[in-house]
Amino acid sequence: MKEKLILIGNGMAGIRTLEEILKRNPDRFEITVFGKEPHPNYNRILLSSVLQGDTGVSDIVLNDYDWYKNNNITLYVGDPVVEIDTKNQVVYSEGGISSSYDHLIFATGSNPFMLPLPGADKKDVMAFRDIKDCEKMIEASKKYKKAAVIGGGLLGLEAARGLLNLDMEVDVIHLADHLMERQLDEPAARMLKEELVSQGMRFHMGKQTERILGKENVEGLRFKDGQVLDADIVVMAVGIKPNIDLAQKTKLETNRAIVINDYMETSAKNVYAVGECAEHRGIAYGLVAPLYEQGKVLAEHLCDKERKLKPGYQGSLVYTQLKVSGVDVFSAGQFQDQEGYRAIRVHDEFDGIYKKVVVKDNKVVGAVLFGDTSDSPRLLDMMKKGEDISEMNKVALLPSENGDAATESPVASMAAEETICGCNGVSKGAIVQAIHEQGLSTVEEIKQYTNAARSCGGCKPLVNDVLALTLGDEVAGADQKEPICGCTDYSHEEVVEEIKEKGLTHTREVMNVLGWKNDEGCSKCRPAINYYLGMVKPLEYEDDHTSRFINERVHANIQNDGTYSVVPRMYGGVTDSDQLRKIADVADKYKVGLLKVTGGQRIDLLGVKKEDLPSIWSDLDMPSGYAYGKTIRTVKTCVGEDFCRFGTQDSIGLGVQIEKKYERLNTPHKVKMAVSACPRNCAESGIKDIGIVGVEGAWEMYVGGNGGVDLRGGDLLCKVKTSEEVLDTISAFLQYYREDARYLERTSHWVERVGLDHIRSVVMDDQEERQALIERMEVALSPLKDPWKDIVEDEAKRKELFENKNVQVTQQ
């Protein structure tokens, strides 16, 4: 007769424990699982991705119903255990099932902590813990516009990003003075906040909520300082409480959670606990990595009790990563400054990178990384091993990103024992071994076999790199394909092909015909589809402005305080007294907060109210500078031959001509250009998407430069003699970029991905193709008109966009 094993809690820690048991001894136990939620085991971590629209609920199931059947596990879902008789070793469920056990595992997880505020019982006050909560938020976003998230920790910020993706306006209310204070120090938290503000979140720091306002429905919040905030829904993300009600009723020893020893044993015989409901040496963990380590120890212990001779669970080093796109942040161990600890810091304000490594007694004991987290596996490994760094050059702990290391995957230089997947504790060596021994050739296979990338998914790029490095050219082609987002399995290239092949003409049609998993799409796929449709059919396609980001929808840049900036076009950076007078008058009339000369040689009017935008555009009577769009931004010029003694060419004339020709053109990402009249390069042509430099009797054309986060010098594409040839080459290059690059891929990344030689062969060498591209560019340019003028003259548009308070916000 098999021994009977009962698991209470069908969640992440409990089921992982069963997987570990089945791996060691599949026939040892007769297993029964009771789960309170009406679902098979799913990846709770990826609820953030579901909310953010990157994946669907059905995609996050970790073990489907067949898995339980195939492993002879009896599963009761939607049926919580309500009573336990530890003397006779029997559990009783709410649905009336009684079941005896030889071994019983508690894995009941946590409940979200709900602040006991007046008004917190209203229907639209919710938590973010399970599928039900996630669905509730998605439903609410269809009815309401304003979300207040209480708590600026990991969960609150991931919820806030999701709600933004659902087109809600989001206010985050945080008790402490800086975000994620349990994981970040002040500089990193400040940089994080700046990034999130630029994504569209609004923050209320150091605020304590006193009451949730409204009669039946939520209408807002009132803070202790008397300030009131409008809101239609409230999401509480202020921490968790281990779920120990049943354990307490069963008289197990509890503290904050169920007290366990190094073998996960509780105070009752044959009763164990793992996961968030368990407390080991005073710590109840809230991240999966330690919970999985506990599961492994318990599985070993249950499968072979003699192993008790081994040391058992010793506690875990925890680390966190925030799952918000566009944000790279990592925190581990002891990261705060305190006596006896010293720190190495790198703070690059230009590129938005901050790194801090905390050292005590010559050992790395903590780290905070923002903007570039590529050092995290190495630092984590040093922390785990307690490596002595006294012989080391301390600065070498944080190598700079220059040189080959910047382009090479960090995996290449990683030692075999370094951790690739923190959630599941899988090293590079273990993955390489599995690839060789099991003949694995895709990330999916590695996931199934080693568990790497099976939880938060943050390590997937590294796993992919290990695969590529190990197999070289043999890597299975299928795995190289990157879907646009979680709404679909189609890649960018495939969507463009399908649009062309099937003659698709609008966003919803693309999503319907291609079987989008999420009917509404998300903020990743909708703008991309909108761009591709316009690129394929420039004359016929009517732009779907609801699929655009807020800046592109209102033709102005939203600022961190909710106001907007207005940047009128100044061709080639040239202006005159009339324009300057008009700008000055507008600045006075509308009380513009700040006038600022931009890096692109124009004037930015900052601090403008949204409702004033159309009148300002009308008063200025200048074209939009498109400072907000995925389009041609500026053509910067130097003074050139007219005034400069080194100038041999008319850089201003050429720059103005270029800007007038290509302004308003939709491109996969923003495009910046520059024309300098000699190699001294005063217009910085070397770091532009297209940079032109005058040399004796000719123009050199550089492409793929970037002066932003990924600093890159442009590559010399060609040297041409006349300005006509410059314009033709720009047309061919830009049109090929428009047609071939993925949406949101800068020219710098595109040039690196497809290679300069290839681009040159298409836009320079193949005369037929060059001519065809130039002609298609002329077609693409022909229907474009100034959006500001268009809105000023179109009352319906003006009303819809600027007088309707419910204009949706999708930020990138």
Ligand SMILES: Cc1cc2nc3c(=O)[nH]c(=O)nc-3n(C[C@H](O)[C@H](O)[C@H](O)COP(=O)(O)OP(=O)(O)OC[C@H]3O[C@@H](n4cnc5c(N)ncnc54)[C@H](O)[C@@H]3O)c2cc1C
């Ligand atoms: C949105 C979100 C994002 C997250 N992101 C990350 C991340 O990026 N990285 C990370 O490491 N962690 C993350 N976490 C935390 C992680 O999901 C948890 O640490 C992990 O799920 C805890 O596992 P568990 O098995 O202890 O609890 P759970 O996964 O909560 O499972 C417990 C289960 O037990 C059930 N249960 C409770 N009482 C009973 C009963 N009496 N009878 C039967 N069943 C019962 C519950 O309904 C639940 O299904 C995230 C959490 C959330 C909510």
Ligand SMILES: NC(=O)c1ccc[n+]([C@@H]2O[C@H](COP(=O)([O-])OP(=O)(O)OC[C@H]3O[C@@H](n4cnc5c(N)ncnc54)[C@H](O)[C@@H]3O)[C@@H](O)[C@H]2O)c1
């Ligand atoms: N990426 C990840 O690793 C990830 C993502 C989501 C959730 N989680 C886990 O889920 C659990 C829950 O996350 P969490 O962020 O709710 O917990 P948390 O305890 O990490 O953060 C809660 C935050 O809420 C703030 N807070 C507390 N009371 C408040 C109040 N009255 N008003 C405003 N702010 C208040 C706190 O200052 C704190 O920063 C944690 O265990 C977390 O580790 C992890």
Ligand code: SF4
């Ligand atoms: S790039 Fe050459 S021509 Fe132009 S301003 Fe500078 S020095 Fe003069």
Ligand code: FES
């Ligand atoms: S680091 Fe989370 S799944 Fe690998």
